[in-house]
Amino acid sequence: MAVTQDPHVDWSPKWSPDGKHLYFSSDRGGSMNLWRIAIDEKSGRPGGAPEPVTTPSSYTGMFSISADEKRIAYVQRSLSSNLHKVTLDPASGRVTAQMSPVTQGSRLAVAPEVSPGGKWLVFGGTGKRDDIFVVKTDGSGFRQLTDDDFKDLVPRWSPDGKRVMFSSNRSGKYELWSIHSDGSGLEQFTRFAGPNAAVPVWSPDGTKVLANMLGMSPVLLDAAKPWAGQKPHPLGKMEGATEWFLARSWSPDGKKIAGDRRLADRGPSGIVLYSLAEQKYEKLTETGAYPVWMKDSRRLLFTHEGRIYRLDSRTGKREEAFSVAPQDFVGAVTLADDDRSLYFSLGASEADIWMLKAE
Numbered sequence: 001m002a003v004t005q006d007p008h009v010d011w012s013p014k015w016s017p018d019g020k021h022l023y024f025s026s027d028r029g030g031s032m033n034l035w036r037i038a039i040d041e042k043s044g045r046p047g048g049a050p051e052p053v054t055t056p057s058s059y060t061g062m063f064s065i066s067a068d069e070k071r072i073a074y075v076q077r078s079l080s081s082n083l084h085k086v087t088l089d090p091a092s093g094r095v096t097a098q099m100s101p102v103t104q105g106s107r108l109a110v111a112p113e114v115s116p117g118g119k120w121l122v123f124g125g126t127g128k129r130d131d132i133f134v135v136k137t138d139g140s141g142f143r144q145l146t147d148d149d150f151k152d153l154v155p156r157w158s159p160d161g162k163r164v165m166f167s168s169n170r171s172g173k174y175e176l177w178s179i180h181s182d183g184s185g186l187e188q189f190t191r192f193a194g195p196n197a198a199v200p201v202w203s204p205d206g207t208k209v210l211a212n213m214l215g216m217s218p219v220l221l222d223a224a225k226p227w228a229g230q231k232p233h234p235l236g237k238m239e240g241a242t243e244w245f246l247a248r249s250w251s252p253d254g255k256k257i258a259g260d261r262r263l264a265d266r267g268p269s270g271i272v273l274y275s276l277a278e279q280k281y282e283k284l285t286e287t288g289a290y291p292v293w294m295k296d297s298r299r300l301l302f303t304h305e306g307r308i309y310r311l312d313s314r315t316g317k318r319e320e321a322f323s324v325a326p327q328d329f330v331g332a333v334t335l336a337d338d339d340r341s342l343y344f345s346l347g348a349s350e351a352d353i354w355m356l357k358a359e
Contacts, residue, residue, distance in 0.1 A: 001044055001045065003022060003037060003039070003046055004024075004026075004037070004046075004050065006028070007149075007150075007151075007169065008026050008027055008028035009026065009027045009032070010024050010025070010026045010028070010035075011024065011025055011026075011061075012024060012025045012061055012062060012063070014063065014064075014065060016036070016065060016069055017065065017066075017067050017068070017069050018069070019039075019041055020038060020039065020041065021036045021037065021038055021039065022036065022037050022039050023035070023036045023053065023063070023065060023072075024036070024037075025060055025061045025063070026050070028050065029052055029054070031057075031058050031059065032058075032059045032060055032061060033052065033053075033054055033055055033057065033060045034052070034053040034054065034055050034060050034063060034072070034074065034356075035050045035051065035052055035053060036050065036051060036053050037049070037050045037051070053072070053356075055072075055074060055076070055354070055356055057074070057076040057077075057354065058076075058078065059076065059077040059078065059079065060074050060075070060076060061074070061075055061077065062074065062075040063075070069358070070357065070358045071355055071356065071357055071358070072355070072356040073353060073354070073355050073356075074353070074354055074355075074356065075351055075352070075353055075354075076351065076352050076353075076354050077349065077350070077351040078349070078350045078351070079108060079347065079348070079349050080105070080106050080107070080108060080347065080348050080349075081108045081109055081110055081330045081345045081346060081347035081348070082101055082102070082103045082104055082105070082107075082109055082345065082346060083101070083102040083103045083109050083112050083121060083123060083135070083343060083344070083345055084099050084100065084101050084102060084343070084344055084345070084346055085099070085100050085101075085102055085137065085341055085342065085343050086098070086099050086100075086322055086341075086342050087340060087341060087342075088321070088335075088339060088340055088341070088342055089340075090294075090295075090338065090339035090340055093294070093299065093301070093310040093319075093321050093339075094321060095321060095322045095342075099324070101139070102121065102135065102137060102138075102139050102343065103135060103139060103142075104139075107125050108125060108126040108347075109123050109124075109125055109133070109345055110123060110124050110125075110126055110330050110331050110345050111123055111124045111153070111154045111155065111331045111332055111345070112332070112334050112343050112344065112345060113155065113156050113157055113332075113334045114137065114157075114334045114335070114336050114337075114341070114343055115157050115161045115181075116157060116159055116160065116161045116337060117161060117337070118137060118336040118337065118338065118340075118341060119136060119137060120134050120135070120136055120137065120141075120161075120181070121134065121135050121136075121137055121334075121343060122134045122145075122155045122156075122157060122164050122181075123135070123155065123345070124152065124153055124154060124155060124166075125144075129148075129149060130150075130151040130152050130153055131144060131145070131146045131147055131148070131152055132144075132145040132146045132152045132155045132164065132166055132179070133145065134164075134181065137341065137343070143182075143183070144183070145164065145179055145181075145183040146168075146179065146183070146186075148170070150168055150169055150170035151168065151169050151174075152166050152167075152168045152170075152177075153166060153167045153168070153174075153198070154166055154167050154198065154199045154200070156199075156200050156201065156202060157181075157202070158178075158202055158206055158223075159202055159203075159204060159205065159206040160206055161181065162180065162181060163178045163179065163180055163181065163185075164178065164179050164180075164181060165177070165178045165189065165200040165202070165209065166178075166179075166200065167196075167197060167198045167199065167200070170188075171188060171191075173196055174196035174197055174198055175188060175189070175190045175191060175192065175196075175197050176188075176189040176190040176197045176200050176209070176211055177189060188227075189209070189221075189227070190211055190221070190227065191227045192211075192213075192232075195213045195214070195215075195216060196213070196214060197211040197212070197213060197219075198211075198212050198213075198214055199212040199246065199247070199248070200212075201218075201247045201248065201249065201250055201257065202223070202250065203223075203250050203254060204250055204251070204252050204253075204254050205254065206223060207222070207223055207224065208220055208221065208222065208223055209221045209222075209223045210235075210247045210250070210257065211232075212246055212247055213234075214246075215244055215264070216234070216244060217234045217235045217236065217237055217238075217244065217245060218234070218235050218245060218246075218247045218257075218259075219232045219233065219234050219235075220232070220233040220234070220235065221233075235247075235257075235274060235279075236274075236279050236280070236281070238261070238272075238281055239281075240263075242263055242264040243261055243262065243263050243264075243269075244262050244264075245259050245260075245261065245262070245272055245274060245281065246259050246260045246262050246268075247259040247274070248260060248290055248291050248292065248332065249291055249292045249293045249300070250293070251293045251297040252293060252295050252296075252297050252337075253297040254276075255275065255276060255277065255297065256273050256274060256275055256276065256297070256313075257273070257274045257276070258271065258272070258273055258274075258291040258292070258293060258300055258313075259271075259272055259273075259274070259291065260272070260288075260289045260290070260291070261283060267289070268288065268289030268290075269286070269287070270283060270284070270285045270286045270287055270288060271283075271284045271285045271288050271289075271291045271300070271302050271311065272284065273313060284311060284313060284316060285302070285311070285318070287304050288302040288303065288304040288309065289302065289303055289304070290302055290303050290329075290331065290332040290333055291311075292332070292333060292334060292335050293335075294335065294339050295337060295338070295339050298312065298313055298314060299311065299312055299313065300313060301321065301333060301335060301342070303329050303333060303344075305325060305328065306323060306324050306325030306326060306327055306328045306329065307320055307322070307323045307324075307325055308320070308321045308322040308323070308329075308333060308342070308344075309321060322342070324346060327346055327347075328346075328347070329344050329345065329346065330344075330345040330346065330347045331345060332344075
């Protein structure tokens with residue numbers, strides 16, 4: 001039986017000591033805070049709408065309620081993530097200049113992608129709301145593309161730089177949408193009957209789009225056709241019953257797609273290639289995630305535990321290219337099309353334990 005059933009993120013439920021209320025963390029008030037809902041002990045049904053138990057915190061979670069229900073201990077967590085840049089030597093793939101920030105502040109900037117030509121970055125801004133933003137690679141020209149209560153995630157440039165495709169729940173579940181780079185022309189691209197669509201991947205010539213289907217094989221679509229004219233073509237399944245492919249990057253020569261191997265009970269479990277001609281998967285590594293092709297369609301960069309590795313897809317040889325350890329990258333990294341600039345998001349976190357006393 002569903003106690004809450006709405007677009008908000010509700011988690012970490014705990015019963016009150018007398019069993020009459022269910023406490024939980026939720027972002028339904030704009031930020032992650034504490035809420036409770038009355039429960040009928042006999043039927044288990046909600047006895048009304050959720051009510052706030054507001055704490056003076058921008059993020060409240062992992063709480064514990066005292067036996068007399070007059071004190072609640074909770075974790076107050078402060079998160080931020082900003083975009084950064086390093087310069088590479090395109091021949092060796094080695095870093096040639098120190099890391100420098102592109103964005104600064106308390107906004108959570110994640111999932112960046114550099115535009116064709118290397119002038120702009122598009123990224124997701126998470127926190128109270130999930131919207132899409134663009135900024136020049138020198139940190140100027142900041143602009144917001146979406147501004148609403150829906151969750152707009154993982155934006156990706158079209159190869160001509162005119163549109164941005166992203167995943168959004170604005171239709172009731174996650175589908176792929178696109179918008180012009182100036183924030184106009186919002187359009188729904190996919191209308192799948194069942195599964196959610198996430199993480200779009202454009203073909204290098206802009207004629208195709210891969211829609212990742214979480215837990216399932218990605219689906220190949222025609223970028224120019226409306227949904228009524230589409231003939232979705234799923235990529236082949238991986239061999240393991242519990243493994244699936246999350247596509248990340250299409251090689252510049254158009255022949256292969258790099259992505260993460262995913263398992264039902266775990267996160268990323270290595271780098272995998274899919275050959276479009278052979279319709280076969282090739283596992284390159286046992287660890288790592290977020291691969292991105294270099295312009296020679298042979299080498300890739302990928303992340304693992306705060307390090308970026310350079311990988312030769314033919315020989316399997318890999319070398320560490322850059323490290324931010326013990327910090328870690330927040331999601332994907334993105335490489336300019338001349339292989340000279342690498343962009344990524346780095347996160348910072350602070351947390352304290354607080355006590356809330358009932359008046």
